[in-house]
Amino acid sequence: MANIKEIARIAGVSVTTVSRVLNNHPYVSKDKRTAVLETIEQLNYTRNMNAVHLITGRTGAVAVILPFINSFYFSVVMDGLAQAALAAQYRLILCQTNYVPEEELKVLDMLRNKEIDGVIIVSTALNPEVIEPYTIYGPVVTCQNSGERQFSSVYIEHYAAFRHGLEYLYSKGHRRIGYCEGRQNGSSASIRQNAFQDFLAEKGLPFDPEWMIFDCIREEDGAEVARRLLDKPDRSGRPEAMMISGDHVAAGLIIEARKHGLKIPEDLAVMGFDNQPIGRLLGITTIDNQLHQMGEAAFGIIHEHINGSSLPVTRKLEYRIIERSTV
Amino acid sequence: MANIKEIARIAGVSVTTVSRVLNNHPYVSKDKRTAVLETIEQLNYTRNMNAVHLITGRTGAVAVILPFINSFYFSVVMDGLAQAALAAQYRLILCQTNYVPEEELKVLDMLRNKEIDGVIIVSTALNPEVIEPYTIYGPVVTCQNSGERQFSSVYIEHYAAFRHGLEYLYSKGHRRIGYCEGRQNGSSASIRQNAFQDFLAEKGLPFDPEWMIFDCIREEDGAEVARRLLDKPDRSGRPEAMMISGDHVAAGLIIEARKHGLKIPEDLAVMGFDNQPIGRLLGITTIDNQLHQMGEAAFGIIHEHINGSSLPVTRKLEYRIIERSTV
DNA sequence: ATATTTTATGAAATGGATTCCATAGCAAGC
DNA sequence: GCTTGCTATGGAATCCATTTCATAAAATAT
Incomplete structure (x- = not known):
């Protein structure tokens, strides 16, 4: 009024x-x-803040693109983002896109429309070259390595981290190594897959396509993998160790395997990924990849961009193996 | 330009x-x-959408108040909200407030400021009477039962659901029943606590304050509870059954208890809450409380309010016991 | 006593779209 | 032949705060 x-x-x-x-x-x-x-x-x-936004050309809001929030990975990154945004008095618009490209483009259009001051892309179905042109409208930060681009990114070196995990399994004497992945396509998934295949090739380890299993998203998928491995009557037809991206999937596999009398790690070594609480509970050896810090860093970078610094930044995050009892 | x-x-x-x-x-x-x-x-x-927002008095955005996104409960509700918002072409502003009242009030002020078209309160530290005056600025929907108010709410009947769970334990012959809760204050937590105490009183069951344990938030807290219970040398000093709000906490308790040789449910029955994936994996008997539907419904209601319907709605969601193997 | 700086205030332009109101041509109805 | 209704178009008001520019008084410096 x-x-x-x-x-x-x-x-x-x-x-x-x-x-x-x-x-x-x-x-x-x-x-x-x-x-x-x-x-x-x-x-x-x-x-009326809309009048303020109109005249100042700023909204104090940043959009976050991710496929779904209901997963450990994304909710931890989001928490990091939200924590940093709260401290900086910024608003986050959660754009859950289900990996639908059109929806993701709509969010990038919000930048053109001046509805938001920046976009943080946690995970996307879009190619970097599609994103790049939007950077003229405002800052964009991705949480994936997107090569040499006109926008910033924060990421863990999935290739190195994954190889490191494999080296660890190797150093513990494991030679027949299998691998579980979430979505087969998707930038970090394919990087990990390369790391896996390169490693096996370099070490001259046996590669069985049946030991490379995709679409392991949920706990239940891990359990399913356990059942499938146990189906093999011949023990030598089974891997000795599994590298699993996602501790919750590893947990599913471990619990199911134990139900069938398998000893972990004696009969099957398991290496997780993401350092989730469930992994800690079950004593899963895993790789911590600083998801919370990733969120914080991503917000920090976009905040700097909004306040003037225009040069794209690339920040790599550390990873480390957390030795527990499943390898 | x-x-x-x-x-x-x-x-x-x-x-x-x-x-x-x-x-x-x-x-x-x-x-x-x-x-x-x-x-x-x-x-x-x-x-320039800011000009559109100014003249139309609408922004197509709704704020969501919750303490932190990085928890099963909130991320599932948020997913439900996000799914519905995407379908309705609405934007969600995630306001992670850490239960800080000032931050929550800032979000409500966004409604006054016309920055948003409505507020969905998933969980709050504010009392309903503090929220109520803001409803003159726009629609507010809570995901907690807040009594007879000028704003809508969607909720599960925690009292009935919890009692139902207790009845179930009772029907299975358990008499010495313990209880784990998250935050001691917090509206649904105190409702559950009342349900617990009322039930024990009505059935004339033994009440030991040591069997009522608060601040069980994480998996590790459940493990800690297991250790504490096992400390009791006398078996009759321990509960026969535990009612635990949160399957992940129940999981922590179960895994730790099993490590110490306890048989579940023979030595200790465990009833979870929230129907989480980890519960399914471990075969935890639990109460499903339709969190995803809660999010969807909350968005649906606010959407209707934004489009005109002004009468407050109260929607109760169904709950049901999922019988598995820990009771 | 004069020149300069600091404080205080307001008029008007600006940001950019929506929408009410007015006008007019043209077709259909009686 | 006259009224009513539909299509098409634009002028001007409206939404509301920020900021530049201009002006003037007061305070300080020379």
Whole structure:
């Protein structure tokens, strides 16, 4: 109802003065300031932020693109983002896109439309070259390695991390190694797959396509893998060790395998990924990849971009193996 | 750069006509329409949504208040919300508040400021009477039962659901029943606590304050509870059954208890809550409380409110016991 | 006493779209 | 031949706050 003009009229000052009071600018006399504040109080006035956004060209909001929030990986990254955004007094628009490219493009269009100040892409179905042109409208930060681009990124070196895990299995004497992955396509998944295949090739280890299993998303998928491996009557037809991206999937596999009397790690070694609480509980040896820090860093970078720094940044995060008892 | 005025000038029409084209209004001749569309294409024009928000008084965005996203409960509800919002072409602003009242009030102020069209409160530290006055600025929906209020809510009947679980334990012959809860305060937690105490009193069952354990948030807390219970040398000093709000906590307890040689459910029956994937994996008997549907319903209600329906709605969701093998 | 800086204030332009209201041509109805 | 209704179009008001520019008084410096 009430607007700045009315406040000005009633307080007997100009709209400029009201705006100054609102924004804590100096050069407002004490009496006028109190007059304005009193009128604001009386009329229960607050500014219409849409008008502010229009004139300032800023909204104090950043969009976050991810496929779904209901997964350990994304909810931890999101928590890191949200924590940082809260501290910086920024708003996050959660754009859960289900990996639908059109939806993701709509979000990038929000940047053109000036609805948001920046976009953080946690995971996307879009190719980097599709994203790049949007950077002229505002800062974009990805949480995936997207090569040499005009936008910033924060990521863990999946290739190195995964190889490191494989080296660890190797050092423990394991030679027949299998591998479970989530979605087969997807940038980090294919990087991990390369790491896996390169490693086997370099070490001259046996490669059995049946030991490379995709679409392991949920706990139950891990259990299913256990059943499938146990189906093999011949023990030598089974891997000795499994590298599994996602501790929850590893947990499913372990619990199911134990049900069938398998000893972990004696009969089957299991190496997880993501350092999830369930992994800690079950004593799963895993690779911590600092998801929370990734979120924090991604927000930090976009925040800097919004406040002027225009050069793209590439930040690699550390990973480390957490030795527990499943290898 | 380019605005509607410039498009109008170059296309040789009025701004009104451009606006009509933009909004698919009828009464625009074919040639003018194409002229406008071509000019838009040429100048790579998109509208400034902040101007649209200002004049229309709508933003197409809804804020979601919750303490943290990184937990099963909240991420599932959020997923439900996000799914519904995507379908309705709405944006969700994730306001992770850490249960800090000032932050929550800031979000409600966004409603006053017209930055958002509505607020969905998944969980809050604020009392309903503090929230109520904000409903004059726009629709508010809570995911907690907040009594007779001027705003809508969607919730499961925690009291009934919890009692139902207790009845189930009772029907299986358990008499010495313990209870694990997350935060001690918090509306649904205290409702559950009442249900627990009322039930014991009515059935004349033994109540030991040591069997009522709070601050069980994480898996590890459940493991800690197991250790504490096992410390009791005397078996009759231990409960026969535990009612645990949160399957992940139940999982922690079960895994730790089994490590110490306890048989579940023979030595200790465990009933979970929330129907989480980990519960399914471990065969935990639990209560499903339709969290995803809660999110969907909450969005549905706020969407209806935004589109006119002003009467507050109260929607109760069904719950059901999922019988597995820990009771 | 004069020149300069600091403080205080407001008018008007700006950001960019939507929509009410007015006007007019043209077709159909009686 | 006259009224009513539909299609098409534009002018101007509206939404509301920020900021530049101009002006003037007061305070400080020379």
